[in-house]
Structures are given as structure tokens and as C-alpha cells.
Amino acid sequence: MAFSATDAAFEGFRVVRRHPMALIFWSLFYAAIMVAAFAIMGPNLIGFVSATEQLEKSGATPTLEDFAPLFQMMGMLFAVLMPLSLIASAMIYAAISRSVLRPAESAFGYLRLGMDELRVLVVSVVLFLVFMALTIVMSGIIGMVIGMTVAAEMPALWLLVVLLVLAAIAVGIWLSVRLSLAIPITMAEQRIAIFDSFAFTRGRFWPLLGMALLAGVMSMVVGLLGSMVAMPLQMATGGGMMGLEGLEGESLQVILQAAWPAIAVWILINAVMSALQVAVVYAPFSAAYRDIKGGASD
Amino acid sequence: MARFSIGTAISEAFDLVRRRPLAVFVWGLLMVAPSVASMALLLPMMGEMIAAVGTEGADPDQIQSAMMGDMMQVQGVSSLLNLVQLVLMVVVYTAVMRAVVRPRETSFFSLRLGMDELRVAVVGVAIVVGFYLLALILVLLGVGIGFATWGLGEPFNWLIIVAMAVGLFVAIWLGAARVSLMAPASVMSRTFAFEEGWKLGRGRTGALFGMMLLTLLIILVTEMIVFGIGMAIFMATAGGLDWPQILDSIEADPFAGLQALFMANWPWITVAALVISGLYGFLLTLGIAPFASACRQLAAQAVPPVEDGH
Numbered sequence: 347m348a349f350s351a352t353d354a355a356f357e358g359f360r361v362v363r364r365h366p367m368a369l370i371f372w373s374l375f376y377a378a379i380m381v382a383a384f385a386i387m388g389p390n391l392i393g394f395v396s397a398t399e400q401l402e403k404s405g406a407t408p409t410l411e412d413f414a415p416l417f418q419m420m421g422m423l424f425a426v427l428m429p430l431s432l433i434a435s436a437m438i439y440a441a442i443s444r445s446v447l448r449p450a451e452s453a454f455g456y457l458r459l460g461m462d463e464l465r466v467l468v469v470s471v472v473l474f475l476v477f478m479a480l481t482i483v484m485s486g487i488i489g490m491v492i493g494m495t496v497a498a499e500m501p502a503l504w505l506l507v508v509l510l511v512l513a514a515i516a517v518g519i520w521l522s523v524r525l526s527l528a529i530p531i532t533m534a535e536q537r538i539a540i541f542d543s544f545a546f547t548r549g550r551f552w553p554l555l556g557m558a559l560l561a562g563v564m565s566m567v568v569g570l571l572g573s574m575v576a577m578p579l580q581m582a583t584g585g586g587m588m589g590l591e592g593l594e595g596e597s598l599q600v601i602l603q604a605a606w607p608a609i610a611v612w613i614l615i616n617a618v619m620s621a622l623q624v625a626v627v628y629a630p631f632s633a634a635y636r637d638i639k640g641g642a643s644d
Numbered sequence: 645m646a647r648f649s650i651g652t653a654i655s656e657a658f659d660l661v662r663r664r665p666l667a668v669f670v671w672g673l674l675m676v677a678p679s680v681a682s683m684a685l686l687l688p689m690m691g692e693m694i695a696a697v698g699t700e701g702a703d704p705d706q707i708q709s710a711m712m713g714d715m716m717q718v719q720g721v722s723s724l725l726n727l728v729q730l731v732l733m734v735v736v737y738t739a740v741m742r743a744v745v746r747p748r749e750t751s752f753f754s755l756r757l758g759m760d761e762l763r764v765a766v767v768g769v770a771i772v773v774g775f776y777l778l779a780l781i782l783v784l785l786g787v788g789i790g791f792a793t794w795g796l797g798e799p800f801n802w803l804i805i806v807a808m809a810v811g812l813f814v815a816i817w818l819g820a821a822r823v824s825l826m827a828p829a830s831v832m833s834r835t836f837a838f839e840e841g842w843k844l845g846r847g848r849t850g851a852l853f854g855m856m857l858l859t860l861l862i863i864l865v866t867e868m869i870v871f872g873i874g875m876a877i878f879m880a881t882a883g884g885l886d887w888p889q890i891l892d893s894i895e896a897d898p899f900a901g902l903q904a905l906f907m908a909n910w911p912w913i914t915v916a917a918l919v920i921s922g923l924y925g926f927l928l929t930l931g932i933a934p935f936a937s938a939c940r941q942l943a944a945q946a947v948p949p950v951e952d953g954h
Contacts, residue, residue, distance in 0.1 A: 352836040508788030581720040
């Protein structure tokens with residue numbers, strides 16, 4: 347099958363239509379992650395808020411030493427949440443890719459925790475580092491030009507700064523598209539394949555960019571339609587997470603006792619919406635790889 | 645190069661109004677209904693909120709808490725109605741395009757809720773997102789040019805600012821004309837016709853822009869005439885109302901006052917809403933149908949005519 351951007355952009359919906367159970371598994375998975383995150387973050391976040399309030403009430407100008415316990419608390423939170431979020435992301439990306447590339451392996455909604463997920467995790471981390479490095483380099487160049495512009499008092503150079511910012515964004519988009527098939531290739535060929543994506547995306551930049559934009563827009567439309575369902579449910583159960591404002595500073599137990607219906611509905615809605623949106627956004631890339639590979643071998 | 649006739653495109657909109665007046669009325673009604681519903685739902689809620697604030701001797705914390713609850717409720721209902729309005733807008737816009745490009749599909753006033761609507765929604769959101777990005781890039785460039793040329797001093801600074809503002813405005817309108825065939829082409833070809841719509845508009849941006857201005861002008865003139873007639877009717881009939889009492893009640897509580905006014909005059913307001921629905925349907929048809937017609941004319945010259953859907 348030859349690659350068609352508009353066809354591939356719909357793959358997320360096709361996956362859900364072929365295997366509706368996958369959406370249920372992914373939603374449950376997201377719900378479990380949210381509950382875990384809430385359980386970990388809830389008490390710590392309350393502690394963080396109390397510490398910040400105490401600091402504010404003291405009236406004195408806070409020093410770096412005053413901030414140290416706050417940084418420590420945040421650091422501890424991220425130390426737990428970062429790995430959890432990375433593993434969860436790798437599992438869900440791998441599951442979506444598997445649903446497109448190996449549709450027969452449908453047990454547990456395509457969710458696994460094995461070598462595929464480890465490889466996806468490695469690829470994700472490498473891609474993150476590549477983009478981080480690119481951001482640092484680009485920011486450095488732009489910062490240098492800004493410094494020169496200010497030092498040389500040459501206002502005309504501000505135009506160059508703007509053009510450099512736009513060029514940096516364009517480079518970021520170009521690289522994102524050229525590396526966008528790294529995870530599908532890694533999943534399909536069961537080996538870490540980061541830069542093979544360049545070969546597959548050569549000459550297909552615009553269709554792939556169009557597909558990605560279309561998938562993003564469809565995810566927005568899904569979000570809008572989902573909020574039509576979500577809003578009455580949230581209003582019926584106390585206004586969703588906004589309703590928690592009055593419970594600021596209370597213990598986790600008190601929060602749960604007072605607002606469990608709102609929290610449960612919020613978690614349920616967000617789990618289903620996240621699962622659907624992530625499928626709509628990520629499945630097209632696997633479909634693109636499958637169709638490009640298929641088209642090439644035909 | 646394929647061409648389209650602006651005259652044919654605009655007259656096709658009028659022809660549609662003449663052929664299917666009931667459908668045009670229903671389209672307008674669907675667009676007006678959420679606004680009426682939002683007034684009917686939100687005015688009492690806002691009135692209650694104002695009444696709660698005015699309660700003497702009540703605990704300020706209690707009032708604040710009640711206010712927060714009421715405000716969240718109002719916000720929730722209003723957001724929900726906005727979303728419903730967006731969905732209805734997509735359904736109605738698609739119906740107008742369908743009535744032009746697939747004229748045989750007349751059942752349910754050409755209204756559907758299916759893949760055509762999803763495609764139009766996606767194309768619409770994509771165009772809006774694209775315009776925001778384009779505007780962002782142009783504004784960034786404008787800031788860069790502004791910084792670069794600020795040293796020229798007055799009056800050049802103002803001339804540059806005005807030139808850039810006009811440039812941005814014209815660029816956005818020309819851009820809108822350039823992409824205006826994507827949605828009708830998607831309805832016509834039953835696929836995401838970003839590429840087809842773009843290709844159909846190639847070399848016709850000026851003509852599409854001209855048609856856009858012309859329809860806008862017709863819409864403005866129609867609105868002014870109808871507004872004038874409406875005001876004349878209002879002035880002729882408003883003498884029968886007890887204005888001091890109405891103004892007093894609105895001053896005491898604007899929301900409750902307006903609610904009472906609407907309740908007391910509901911037959912007239914219903915008639916006005918129906919007239920506005922008809923007018924809105926007409927203006928909507930005038931704004932959308934010409935582009936669908938242009939799309940059909942251009943596509944007919946590009947490929948041999950295809951069989952209608954039914």
C-alpha cells in the first residue's frame with residue numbers, strides 16, 4: 347500500500363475501530379498512572395503548598411537557603427514521577443505502534459513491558475537529548491546575536507534575530523519530521539534504530555508534516571467533542587478539579603473524602619480522552635512507516 | 645487555466661435561497677437557537693448570582709463561596725453552549741456546501757452528522773491554527789522590522805507601522821481567499837481536500853478575494869437595511885411599553901430586569917428570533933454558497949463531471 351498522508355492520519359481511529367478493547371486498556375492504564383501520580387503527588391504537593399505559604403507569611407525576603415527545602419521537595423517529586431512518566435510513555439507508544447504494525451498481538455490492549463518498551467524508552471531518551479542539544483545550540487547562537495546587537499547598538503540586527511528565531515523553529519520542525527519514524531522503525535525491526543528514520547522520510551517531508559498537522563488537528567477536534575461530554579459530568583460532580591480549590595491545604599484523606607466523585611470523574615474522563623488523543627496523534631506515524639515500507643517492497 | 649464566474653457563484657447563493665427557503669430558515673434557526681438558549685439559561689443564573697451578592701447581613705465568606713459555585717456553573721453552561729454552537733456551525737456550514745455541490749441530497753435540509761462534517765471541522769480547525777501561526781510569524785517579522793527601522797524617527801516610524809498593519813490585514817484576507825476552497829472541495833470529493841482545494845485556488849486568489857469582498861459588501865448592506873427596518877418597527881411599537889418601570893427594574897438588577905422584560909414580551913421576541921433566523925440563514929448562505937459554487941465550477945473544468953452521490 348502506497349503512503350497517503352490523509353489515509354495515514356486516520357490510523358488512530360482505525361485502530362480503535364478494529365480493537366475497541368485496546369482503547370479500554372489504554373484508558374485503564376492512563377487511569378492507573380493518574381491515580382499513582384495523584385497518590386504520590388497529593389501529600390507532597392500539600393506539603394509543598396504549606397511550606398510556600400509559611401515562607402510567604404514570614405514576611406522576610408526569602409534567601410536561597412529558605413528555598414532549599416522547597417527545591418528538595420520538588421526534586422523528590424520529580425525523581426519519582428520522571429521515571430514513572432518515561433516508562434508509562436514508552437509503554438503506551440509501543441502499544442500504539444504494535445497495534446498498527448503487529449495487529450495480531452492484541453492481548454492486554456497491546457500493552458507490554460519488555461524489550462520493545464526498553465528500546466522505545468532508549469529511543470525516546472536519545473531523541474529528547476538530541477532536541478535538548480539542538481535547543482541549547484540554537485539558543486546559544488540567538489543569544490550571541492542578541493548580545494552583539496545590544497553591544498554594537500545596531501537595531502537593524504534585530505531583524506536578523508527574528509529571522510534566526512524563525513529559522514530555529516523551522517530546523518526544529520524539519521528535524522522532528524525527519525526523526526518522526528524512529529519509534530515505528532524501532533518497533534517494527536526490533537532494534538534501536540534512531541537515524542534510519544532519515545532514509546525513510548527522504549522526499550516525504552511535506553506529506554509527513556501534513557499528516558502530523560492533520561493528526562494534531564483531529565486530536566484537538568476529539569478534545570473539543572470530548573469536553574462536550576465531560577463538562578456536564580464534571581458539573582454534576584462538583585466542577586472537576588476546579589472544585590478542589592476550597593480544599594487547599596487539607597490532608598489527602600480529607601480531600602478524597604470530600605471530593606472523590608469529582609476526582610474519580612476527572613480521572614476517568616482524562617484517561618479516556620488521553621488514550622484516544624494519544625492514539626490519534628501517534629498511530630499515523632506507524633501507519634506511515636508501514637505504508638512507506640510496503641510501497642517500497644511492492 | 646480554469647476560471648470561475650463570480651456572478652454565477654453569487655447568483656447561485658440567491659438561487660439556493662429561492663429554491664430552498666425552508667432549508668435556509670432552518671440553517672439560520674440552528675445558528676440562532678444556541679444564542680437564545682444561552683440567554684434563557686444564563687440570565688436567570690446571573691440574576692441569582694447578583695441576588696446572592698445583595699443579601700444583607702450574610703457572611704462574606706459564605707457569599708464568596710456561593711459566588712464561586714455560581715460562577716463555575718455559569719462558566720460551565722456557557723462553555724458547553726459555546727461547544728454546541730461550534731458543532732452546529734460545522735453541521736450548518738457543511739449543509740450549505742452540500743446543497744451546492746451535491747444538490748440532490750436535500751433530505752433533512754441537507755443536514756447530516758457524518759464524515760463530511762468531521763472533514764469540514766478538521767479543515768476549519770487546521771485553517772484557524774494555520775492563520776494563528778502565520779499571524780505569529782508576521783508579527784515576529786514586524787517586530788524585527790520595527791526594531792531595525794526605529795532609528796529612522798518620525799514620521800517614518802508611523803508610516804512603517806501603518807504599512808505593516810495594512811500588510812498584515814491584507815495578507816490574512818488574501819490567505820483566507822487562497823484557502824477558501826479547501827472546505828467545499830472536501831465536501832465535494834468526500835476526502836480531506838487540502839491539496840485539491842489549494843490547487844483549485846491557484847492563480848485565482850484575486851478573484852476569490854474579490855468575491856469575498858463583494859459578498860461581505862452585500863451582507864453589510866443587507867444587515868443595514870434590515871437593521872433600519874427593525875429599528876423603525878421598534879420605534880413605532882415601543883411607545884406602548886412602560887419604559888420608566890422597565891429601566892428601573894433593569895437598573896436594580898440588569899439580569900432579572902431583562903429576564904422579566906423577555907418574559908413579558910415573549911411573543912414579540914419569538915417573532916423577532918424567527919425573523920432573525922431567516923435573515924441569518926440568508927446571510928450564511930450568501931457567505932458560504934459562492935465559494936462552494938466556485939469550487940464546483942473550477943473542479944468541473946479540471947476533471948470530467950462525476951455522478952452525483954444519489
